[in-house]
Amino acid sequence: MSSYGHIPEATVARLPSYLRALVDLAAVGVSTVSSEELAELSGVNAPKLRKDLSHLGTYGTRGVGYNVDYLSFEINGALGLANTWPVVVCGFGNLGRALANHTGFTERGFPVLAAVDTDPAKIGRTFDGVPVHSPSEIPEVVQRHSIAIGVISTPVEASQGAVDRLVATGIRSILNFSPINLTVPADVELRSVDLSTQLQILGFHLQETAIDES
């Protein structure tokens, strides 16, 4: 039974990178790692790492460090990666295809089992093992594959409609790549990744340093 008291959001957001570092260590045959080393590999400082892990439980051994396999197992469990969560990709353009092919998804238990697009030339065909359906087929496809997560990579105009259809079929977790503020019911978790927002933040700092130097 793994019910964790309450794990801060900031900690949850870092667990994946700890897990990745641990998996890499295991692949090289390392069996024990100190908070100092693991922190270095994950790009955080050691006290933060220890505090983060302390929210999951006390999995380290003082004087020794952490057992790589054991800690991997626990973080894996905390993140719910023991389960696999099937994914549907809405909008099968350049970005959608890149996401569906992204090996990191399937590797970590998020197989892309279906795609949705409005283009008649794509519907019914299969690209890299991913079948493309028309929007009207969403309810049937979601149910058949027990899909848990929807990814939005449609053009901006279509994204709210796609979200609404996903929500209507019962999907409660959505990862959005379209650059717009989408509205969802309170019980739906929506995470948005806006690619050009990231560039704009870089641009802000570029300008800042440019001003400093003038």
Next chain:
Amino acid sequence: MSSYGHIPEATVARLPSYLRALVDLAAVGVSTVSSEELAELSGVNAPKLRKDLSHLGTYGTRGVGYNVDYLSFEINGALGLANTWPVVVCGFGNLGRALANHTGFTERGFPVLAAVDTDPAKIGRTFDGVPVHSPSEIPEVVQRHSIAIGVISTPVEASQGAVDRLVATGIRSILNFSPINLTVPADVELRSVDLSTQLQILGFHLQETAIDES
């Protein structure tokens, strides 16, 4: 002359979404907007929006709201979007091509002027107007186009090498899509977007609610 005292990171990260909402409003012919309305469109609450904007200056009119064009202009300036910052994409696979094609980049002043890949079949060719170069050509290409930002979309194994080459040529702003912790000198700004991390965070909450319901 636009030197802002100091804008909190959290505020900077939200400015792009305010700007997008304002541009949309302008396109529909709206000339004035209240903090309440703009906040709604941007997916934040009104006091937060007002506090964010207050860090830039006092651009609103009490009793009236904000002038859409004026506020757009100011946020645009704050984000440094008056300039254009040319981009080079390293790793021209599925993701790299999708990013290079991403209309949001060029639209917002981040034109992708060049790509880099190790595949001899791609080097020398041009895809969607983006010429592909070999890694050895990076210094020349960066200088010729005055490239300010590098995007990393290579396979994991190649990403640190790509970053090192970019840094060596003088690039100080990097947007990384590979799922690994990269090391850069202190004066280089590195932002990382790990697509599968986002899914893992969704997975965490999915499991949480699954436990709550059991």
Next chain:
DNA sequence: ATCTGTTTGTGAACTCTCTCACGAAGTCCA
């Protein structure tokens, strides 16, 4: 010119997150 209604800008309280120092707990060797 004054009054009413609206909406901004912001100080103060609160929450979330990070940092740091140190006690607690283990290993290893003599």
Next chain:
DNA sequence: TGGACTTCGTGAGAGAGTTCACAAACAGAT
């Protein structure tokens, strides 16, 4: 068995970010 050494777990304090309530400021009508 005991002492030296290493490394974790954590409480207390600092800092960043968010919320809220309200005074200040403006428009518009009379």
